[in-house]
Amino acid sequence: MPDDAKPAGVFSAPCACQEVSEEDRYAQLDDILRTYRNIPGALIPVLQITQTIFGYLPEKALRKIAAALNKPLSEVTGVVTFYSFFNTIPRGRHMIRVCLGTACYVRGGKQVLAALKEELGIDVGETTADRNFSLDVGRCFGACGLAPVIMIDDDVHQRVKVSQLPRLLEQYRDKQDTTSKT
Amino acid sequence: MVRIYINDQEYDVPAGTTILCAAKKAGIRIPTLCFVEGLRPIGACRVCVVEVEGVRNLVASCSTPVAEDMRIHTHTARVRRARRAVVELLLSEHNGECQTCERNGQCELQSLAAELGIREVSYRGEKARKRIDISTPALQRDSGKCIKCRRCVSVCNEMQHVGALFPQFRGYQTIIGPALGRDLASVPCVQCGQCAAICPVGAISERDHVEAVWAALDTPENHVVVQTAPAIRAALGECFGYPPGTLVTGKMVAALRRLGFDAVFDTNFAADLTIMEEGTEFLMRLRKAYVEGQQDVLPMFTSCSPGWVQYLEFFHHNLLPNLSTCRSPQQMFGAIAKTYYAKKLDKRPEDIFVVSVMPCTAKKFEASRAEMNASGVRDVDAVLTTRELARMIRIAGIDFQSLPDEEMDAPLGLCTGAGVIFGHTGGVMEAALRTVYEVLTGEDLPTPTLLATLDGIKEAEITLKNVRPEWSFLEGVTLRVAVAHGLGNAEKLIRAIEAGERQYHFVEVMACPGGCIGGGGQPRFTDNRVRLARIAAIRKEDAGKPLRKSHQNPQVKQLYEEFLGEPLSERSHKLLHTHYIAREPV
Numbered sequence: 001m002p003d004d005a006k007p008a009g010v011f012s013a014p015c016a017c018q019e020v021s022e023e024d025r026y027a028q029l030d031d032i033l034r035t036y037r038n039i040p041g042a043l044i045p046v047l048q049i050t051q052t053i054f055g056y057l058p059e060k061a062l063r064k065i066a067a068a069l070n071k072p073l074s075e076v077t078g079v080v081t082f083y084s085f086f087n088t089i090p091r092g093r094h095m096i097r098v099c100l101g102t103a104c105y106v107r108g109g110k111q112v113l114a115a116l117k118e119e120l121g122i123d124v125g126e127t128t129a130d131r132n133f134s135l136d137v138g139r140c141f142g143a144c145g146l147a148p149v150i151m152i153d154d155d156v157h158q159r160v161k162v163s164q165l166p167r168l169l170e171q172y173r174d175k176q177d178t179t180s181k182t
Numbered sequence: 183m184v185r186i187y188i189n190d191q192e193y194d195v196p197a198g199t200t201i202l203c204a205a206k207k208a209g210i211r212i213p214t215l216c217f218v219e220g221l222r223p224i225g226a227c228r229v230c231v232v233e234v235e236g237v238r239n240l241v242a243s244c245s246t247p248v249a250e251d252m253r254i255h256t257h258t259a260r261v262r263r264a265r266r267a268v269v270e271l272l273l274s275e276h277n278g279e280c281q282t283c284e285r286n287g288q289c290e291l292q293s294l295a296a297e298l299g300i301r302e303v304s305y306r307g308e309k310a311r312k313r314i315d316i317s318t319p320a321l322q323r324d325s326g327k328c329i330k331c332r333r334c335v336s337v338c339n340e341m342q343h344v345g346a347l348f349p350q351f352r353g354y355q356t357i358i359g360p361a362l363g364r365d366l367a368s369v370p371c372v373q374c375g376q377c378a379a380i381c382p383v384g385a386i387s388e389r390d391h392v393e394a395v396w397a398a399l400d401t402p403e404n405h406v407v408v409q410t411a412p413a414i415r416a417a418l419g420e421c422f423g424y425p426p427g428t429l430v431t432g433k434m435v436a437a438l439r440r441l442g443f444d445a446v447f448d449t450n451f452a453a454d455l456t457i458m459e460e461g462t463e464f465l466m467r468l469r470k471a472y473v474e475g476q477q478d479v480l481p482m483f484t485s486c487s488p489g490w491v492q493y494l495e496f497f498h499h500n501l502l503p504n505l506s507t508c509r510s511p512q513q514m515f516g517a518i519a520k521t522y523y524a525k526k527l528d529k530r531p532e533d534i535f536v537v538s539v540m541p542c543t544a545k546k547f548e549a550s551r552a553e554m555n556a557s558g559v560r561d562v563d564a565v566l567t568t569r570e571l572a573r574m575i576r577i578a579g580i581d582f583q584s585l586p587d588e589e590m591d592a593p594l595g596l597c598t599g600a601g602v603i604f605g606h607t608g609g610v611m612e613a614a615l616r617t618v619y620e621v622l623t624g625e626d627l628p629t630p631t632l633l634a635t636l637d638g639i640k641e642a643e644i645t646l647k648n649v650r651p652e653w654s655f656l657e658g659v660t661l662r663v664a665v666a667h668g669l670g671n672a673e674k675l676i677r678a679i680e681a682g683e684r685q686y687h688f689v690e691v692m693a694c695p696g697g698c699i700g701g702g703g704q705p706r707f708t709d710n711r712v713r714l715a716r717i718a719a720i721r722k723e724d725a726g727k728p729l730r731k732s733h734q735n736p737q738v739k740q741l742y743e744e745f746l747g748e749p750l751s752e753r754s755h756k757l758l759h760t761h762y763i764a765r766e767p768v
Contacts, residue, residue, distance in 0.1 A: 059362075062361075067767070071345070072339070072344070072345025072346065072348065072361075072369070072370075073345075073361040073369060074345055074346060074347060074348035074350070074359075074360050074361040074369055075339070075345055075348045076361070077348075077350060077361040077362045078348035078349050078350050078361075081350050081351045081352065081362070081363075082349070082351070082352050084352075088362075
């Protein structure tokens, strides 16, 4: 894709935690689609940008993308469901990633994951009903010496113990009321 | 030319040929489950692997072009082992309900397992879950039986330009189907059934109407009539051991009678009727364009193919006014059988049960359309594909080959050659022109203008001379017509028309490659060789008819005299014409 085709500000689009109306997000998407409409190979970049705008890929957006790029919806969703990067379920304000790389795995990453599932009441890939947290797994964050490791948003938490988890989560729950940290 | 060696034998083949094609020409069979002639190689099934000297891994022969001095081995121990492993892996997750599967005895996976001599599956694993989709009136899908070969994806996207099917999700979770693994009715599927015709296993087939037809035949109060489309007689024989292209009209009629139908009629009769209506509509549109200056009523598109009709309803709303308002012959027949014919028998429309035998799955959808009840009840009650009819004949224990040749019944069983050629690409156009030309000039159409070839898009021009006085505004006009088959070709034609590169008066489109003879309900497996053979059979039937123009059909004339009045009359409009719906594509 030519560089000048990339609309300014797209990648710094507001995250899901700020109060941007649905309408504004779709207006942004319409702008993107106008720019990319006739560019070959636009599907994946458009999906990436759309995910930045919405925090996930809502079906309504996928339908708009299919129509604008003149592709069948089945092809668009085929690409979306193929790549694990794409997400069709709304993401929470905070993304929790549990490392299940070798070191973390042998040092209790699995137990940490199980405890998080229990604590949040969701499975991997899901989001809590209050949209506070989403849960995902990762394969090595490059911090094996600190295993087991989890990441909440951009913060790395080392040598995590199951017993610490409720308090850890509480910190983030508090934060979302006062700041717009992602 | 490139010199290659297959199994130590020397061959010269054209550069660019794939190993698979080269081997086929050399008389060596390399099995495959995903390859389809004429479409881009998919390379998904890995059954066609071969060994090439100097190449470390086995290569997929369907997608590997030959190279100078290539030494290929198609059946070495390594190849046999790999091929067998691939098929065993497929079997290990296949929902193998062979005994009760619609494809039992004609499944490509089943016969490949037999060909490779597999007696045991060495792999144990999770089986695909049975998941039936009967959300559309025409098609049944079971993703549990799907082997993910992606042939259906190729035909749906590449050939038909519809894009209802695409691989969803990833790895073991992959489902070949509509968006997000949902039902077919959730996406714009035109129900042409080309996916069902190409599926190597029992994952996609037509919705079964066989039981409904047995039930109707077993109800004594019912007067059950059957109509057969022109393409059936050119293909049904294939289900009973005849080579493709064998005409079995007489035996087909005999078999239908033995199945217990009260009257055996011909959709071709309704095809002749269609020409009367559609030809007249075309003349009206010419008058509007040339006399009243309404250029946008042209081109007129044919409306016989329900897959094509739905394609426009989904994707080209602006062209719906250009679609002929004529119902398809199937639906014209149903409406006439339940009114004109019922009256003759002193019966009510609901006393008549109309079964049609169609080469088509979309006809099941068409018959179920809400507006198809001009007679006051469903105009067509059940639609069998050619394959379903063959199944009924077998269930009834009828020895097809030993049947005598019998004739269709009166009064809806007589047809002209024009009605017969509705079955192949170009046929509706030719039939219409035979009548229109004669109406305009009083003379025979000079030469068959649109030959029954398999070119995706065909064009012809006819200059009108010595036009009868009432049509004098057409004197010297050159009628430009075009024919497309396969929706991908239709899409190309539409784009050329919309870009202003092409202008036509009249355009015929059939959704399936080759026209109805290559329909989604025809005997499997249909390739171009089979298509051409079936077309030749249709042409033979046409050539053997004493009457070859629709307006000469004496029973159609009688129908107008006794019942309809004239083409485009008020009653014709009610019974023989329809309207279309702009459908949301996504």
